[in-house]
Structure formats: C-alpha cells, structure tokens
Amino acid sequence: MKPEEINRYYFSDVNSPPGVNRRDFLKKLGGGIIIVFSFSAYTVVNGCLQKKEEEEAGDVPEFNAYLRVKEDGTVDCYSGKIEMGQGINTSLSQILADELEVPFESINMIMGETSLVPYDAGTWGSMTTRFHDPLIRAAAAEAREVLKELASEKLQIPVSELKAQDGKIISINNPKKNISYAKLTIGKKIVKGLGEKIPLKKPGEFKVIGKPFFRRDAVEKVTGVAKYTADVKIDGMLYARIVRPPAHGSTLIFADTSEAESMEGVEIFREEDFIVVLHSDPEAAMLAADKVKAEWKIPDAKADDETIFEHIKRTAVDTNVRYKGGDLKKGKKESAIIVEEEYHDGYKAHASIETHAATAVYNNEKLTIYASSQTPFGTRQAISERYSIPLENVLIKQIYIGGGFGGKIYDQQAREAARIAIKKEGTPIQLMWNRQEEFMYDMFRPAAVVKVGAGMDKTGKLNYWNFEIFCAGDRGTELFYDIPNHQTTVSDGPEVHPFGTGAWRAPGNPSTTFARESHIDIMASKINMDPLEFRLKNMNNQRALNSLQLAAKSFDWNKELPEGHGKGIAVGEDAGTLVTVMVEVKVDKSSGQVQVIRAVVGQDMGQVINPQGTIIQAEGCVNMGLGYTLSEDVEFNWKTVKSKNFDDYQITHFSTVPETIETVLADAMDQPPQGGGEPAIICMGAAVANAVFDACGARVFRMPVTPERVLAALA
Amino acid sequence: MKEKIEFELNGKKVNVELDKSQTLLWVLRTYFNLTGTKYGCGEGYCGACTVLINNEAVRSCATKMGEVAGKSVVTIEGLAKGDVLHPVQKAFVEHDALQCGYCTPGMIMNAVGLLNQNPNPSREDIIWGMEDNLCRCGAHNRIIDAIQTAAGEINGGK
C-alpha cells in the first residue's frame, strides 16, 4: 500500500477493513487442523462468514491469516500483524485460548514475517482489535468444531454430547470418555475456511477473554535478549552512514569524499547525491561521514513554526464538507450567544526511542531485510517494484520494534538499505538512522488549524456549530453533541507542508479534539455553567455519555480542589471507542508552569479482551499525550528542521507524568471490540487546556500549552 | 591509535585492541555483541544506553574507552544471575513496566545505579533519579512502582 493510501485510511473514519488478497500458502505447511480466514470475507453481522464457493470448487479460499492445531496439541496462529509494544501478541493469544479451550501457554503467535505469514496491509489505525479479533475467534471456534467432529467419530458419541475443555474433547455425560487434541490431529491435514454458522462463546462463558494478562515478552525484554533490527549481526556486515543534506529539497552542488576515503577501512558508495559511507565499525562510519565535504543549495523559506498557521490557511484550499445538518445561517441567526475562535497545533514527531533501522543482504537474487516496520508487506511490495526483484525474492524479517506510533509505516530506511545492499551483492548492510536523521525524515503529525464557530441559546442549548478543519482530517469528528445546525469541513492541499507528514497515533484526532473540546468549555463558561453539566445537557450519544459518566464518577468531579488547582474534561471518539479524559492540574501563576496531578480515563470500547493491556495502553496514551500537550513542538525554518535531538524536542519525562492514572472501562462485553491503543491520547490537549483555564483563567488556543503561552494568556 | 584496553565486563576480565577515543556504546554492541545496550540519541539525553561502571549508572554513548580501562562494566546482559532475575528486572516484569521494551534495559540499569546510591528512595527521589531516561510508550508510572517494589525487596529480603 502506498503512503498516500495509508494516510487516507488513517486520517479518516475507517469503518471497514481494506480488502486484501493472498492465495495458495498452504502447501509448505505440516499437518494438523488448519483454519484459514481473511479480512475480505469479513462481515460485522453476527460474527464472520467465509464464502463457501471457493472451497467447493476445490480451491483454497482467500485468506490472510490462519491458525493451525498441531499434532502435539499446541496451536500456532500466523498473522501479518506485528507486535510493537501494544500487546496484541497477548490479546490475540487470549482469544484463541478461550475459544479453542486450550491453555494460554500452548498458543504460539507468529507475526509479520513475510515468508511465514500471509499478506497483511499493516498494523495501524487500531484495526487489529476491531477487524482481526472477531476473525481469530471465529477461526478458533471453527477448529474446535472440527475437533469435535473428529472426536465424535473416534468416541462414537454424537457431537451434541461433546464439549471442549483443557485441550481435550470430552463426553458431557461421561467425562472419563475423552480424547486430546494431539491424538485427534495426529497424521491428519485438514484445511478449512470459516463455516457460516460458527457457534461462538457467549460473553458469560469466557474463561480467558476479559481477564487481565501480562505481556508475554517481558522476560526477554528485561534481560536484553530481545532483538531489535539494529541488534542483528551478520558476518561481514558493513555499517552504513548516509551523507544528509541540511534541509529537505536540497540540491547537491559538490561533494568531496577524498578525506573520508583515505580513512582506513572506509568504502564510499555513491549514486549522484546519494552518498554513503560504509565501514565494519559503526563509529568509524560516522566519523568518516563527517569528513565528507558537501555543499548543498537549500530551497527558499516560505514559513516557519510561527508563520505556518497563516501559510496553512493560505494553501490548504481543497475543501470538502464531511458532516452537515440543518441550516448554518439560520442556526447562527437564532443563537443568542455566539463564540468564534481559532485553534492551532504545530508539527509533532513520532520520536520512538528506537530510530529507524534496517539490515539488508542481497544474495543469489534474493533480498532479505530486517526492518523495524509497521507494514512489512507494504515494504516488500515497494522494494520489489522499485528494484525489479520478484515479490517472492524479497523477504522481510520481522523482529521487535522499539515503538511505532504510526512512524514506522513509511520505511524509507528499508528502501535505503536495500538500495545499498543490492549494489553490494553478498555484503550485509546495516543502516540505523541517528536521532538527527530521525527528526529530519520523520513523517510528522501535520500542523493544523481548526476554526470553530458555535452558537447557543441563553440556557446553554447548542444550536449552531461550524467546524473548519485545516490539515487534520475528519477522523473522530462526527458530532456526539446534539446541534441542529452544523457543518464540518476539511481543507487540505498538496503542497502545504515543508516536509513529510503522516500518521501519528490517532491521526489528526488530537488536533481536532483539542479544538472541539476547548470550544465546548468556552461555551459553558460563557453562561457560567459547569463544563460537565454543559456536556451532559448537549450530548446525544449514549456511548459518549457512558464514558463521561464513568470518568466523572471515578474522578469525583464535584470535589473541592485546593487553591491553584483546576480540573478539565475532554471527550472524543477514535477507532470506534468513545473516551473521556479528566485531569487535575496545578498551575504556578508566576512561572506559567503546569503540573498534571492526576488523570482519569473513561472508555467505552465494547468488548475488552485484555483489561490489563487496555489499561496499559490508556496509561501510555496519557503519558505520551502530555508531551504534545505541554512541550512537544517541531522547530523549523521551512525545509530545515531545527529540532535535532531530545534537548530541543521535549517529550514526556518522569516529572511530567501524573501521580495516578485511573482507567475505567464500560461494561460492554456483549458489544463488538473496538480500538484501544489510541483513543485516550486524543483528549489530552483539551483536558489539560481546560483544566489550566479552570485553575487560573488562562485560555490557551495553541498547543503545546507552554509556560510562556500560559503567562501570555494571563496577562 | 589502537592500544590494548583491559577492563572487567559482566564479571569477566576482557581486553580489546581499540582506540581510546572509541565510544563504549558502540564497542559493547559491535565487539562484544552485547546489544541490550541501546542507541537512542547518542548525546546523553535519553538513557537507552545506560550501563554500570563501578556500580554507577553511566551513559555509554558519552563514555570513551579510555575512561573504562581498569574499571568494571555491567550491562543488562550481566545483571541476572543465571536464570534468576535481578530484583529490578523481576519488578519490571511483575509491574508490566514496559511496552515496546526498547528503553527498558537503560531504565533498569539506571534504576540499579539509583538504588546502589540510595537504597531507600522516596517517590520523588525515583522521579528525579530517572528524569532523563526517556520512554515514548509512557510506562513511567509502572516503572516508578517497579523501582519501589525492587527497593523493598532488596532492603527487606536476603
């Protein structure tokens, strides 16, 4: 999938999975019971269906994942999804264990390696839980039913009198009569798609789903054994360092590599302005790269981090209406109180602690790449096309990823490593970007402007809502407030941004949620109404209300706060989950410093597979989100990115985080599961900005909410 | 200029022929294949590269081999005793104090260094002792709790 296409999914409301195909994958597999399944045949109505015709025609149904009950009774599940810290390895295992009635430990998840697992479009957009979980459950249930049928034959007991339990099929009437999965599968190879009516367990029957499970990979990670891309070592490997221009869009005037070349062990690889220094010692490669004298012409500046918002409004002029109802003019005219404001948000970096890395080797016309990638199959496709290597000769090896957050979708580093490796046939090449490259070539969360106009009557009933988004997409912007006359537009343009932009955890949604929820608070304050009461009065979405009420209860909203403290709310929707965040802050009026004391997350996310994993993701959202809220801002002068390391781009530190983060989940086990890795992060900006206003009366319209901006708003 | 540098690494005497100006982080990763010590920023801001030198937590990306000579270095790989995890490692597992795990070795080494200096840290002490170790996944609260648990075990136990 191309980056533009990924961005399209990412920045908009995704309600169905992108179609994917992959056939004929099974010949290499050993025996057992194999259930294949796919996104394309997925339906949200009552579980899952798989078209039968293909099977009847003797063909293998299309699929992009499968599970296999092996002859030793353990279960492998192969999926193109990848684990990057979000814990899906654990939650998917839970689903399988429960529906298949086997111990959690006997599940083995194999993820993301292109030679071992079927095609998958990538791990992003909180789609794993929403679209993958139901399928995995159905596949496990299908396998269980196949096992029952086999046992029925062996034990001569009708299927209706059998049940699955602890890796065995047992007779309901006489538990002594039983047979293990291992015995049932031995010597067999049965391949099936998903049947049409698969009996799934009811929520009340769950034994493993809904129970807290700790992550499966912790011991490897605390002992340093877990291998990430740059930890791969291959004999004869050379470390690559690319000579980079000072700014995007630069043209090389001249380069003199002679001094670098004279250094011991240095090899120079050059194709026009792509100059690479190679060495068997990574540090020697760095030192030599510094010795390359290069002069670049950089493009004229058009905007910087201060003027970017005016530039955006000037250049993002492709406007689309996304949501609309009633009559805007009428609504505005009928409103007794009207407030119009503009909200700004700067560029944000993904800034995962692992930088982009790739290790590549080209041998016998085959290219093998270890890449820290959220989209192994997309990377394979792109490289295959770019370098004319047949798809089956490009192998992407998936290992641990040191954080993605949407930043490891675009895989420039893998393409660069491949470019070198192909020309240096037989020599393994490792490329690890340094932090400066990471800040330069990141696909940043775009800077955005949101103009909001809102109107209401004197009692606080909203009647008019004009929401104009520039560069943040419409993800999560369908209103959950009852406003008869409303319109939401999105404006963008092809050449707005000075550098690459892309998906950043819950793309666009933190910027739009900041604007909407700040504005809702302003409306409440205009009539001196409590912001919780104001929301309750205007909200028309039951799941949003659920999340709001859950959070309010845990937070104890009406409790008196000490002098100098304030509380704030924000509500939002992301990836099918409705979320409310409430925070308490302390503001130092003399310095403008904001300290978040505590946070409560209320979430209605449908069925919860692993509450432990969900809570950890929500905590991560709060803490990561405080970075963009309070301090993160990419500094730049047009195509020159001035933020180069963690000193001039401040992410969350230990002193930033609240002392407590409480996560409360709506009891909705009978509802379909929704995304949990991203929702809470969208609310952080507005929740904090609203709390700052409550604490000291300073209203900040631009993120991050820095001490300077708080002081300026107070003045 | 290359010369012989001797030091102790994870309890064993080792020596390498290297230039004194080479950086410990890359030497550990490249010549000893100890890749648990991670690169995150290269300039001392993130702590992913933290190791112990003579029991003190140090940024290996800012440490030259010349400074290491004759000293004792412990990396994340040298912390457990066989299969028995160090109390800090164990507490990280028990508190689920990690997500992607990339910052984890540096966090653990920094925490061990902190406890070496201050066996009984308050929550504040932990926050300020860990302040410059960065975690993008946001596992901070659990890391603080894990360090408190480990301190309790080290003091109370054995």
Ligand code: FES
């Ligand atoms: S790599 Fe050493 S402090 Fe970041």
Ligand code: FES
């Ligand atoms: S666990 Fe991912 S950076 Fe800390």
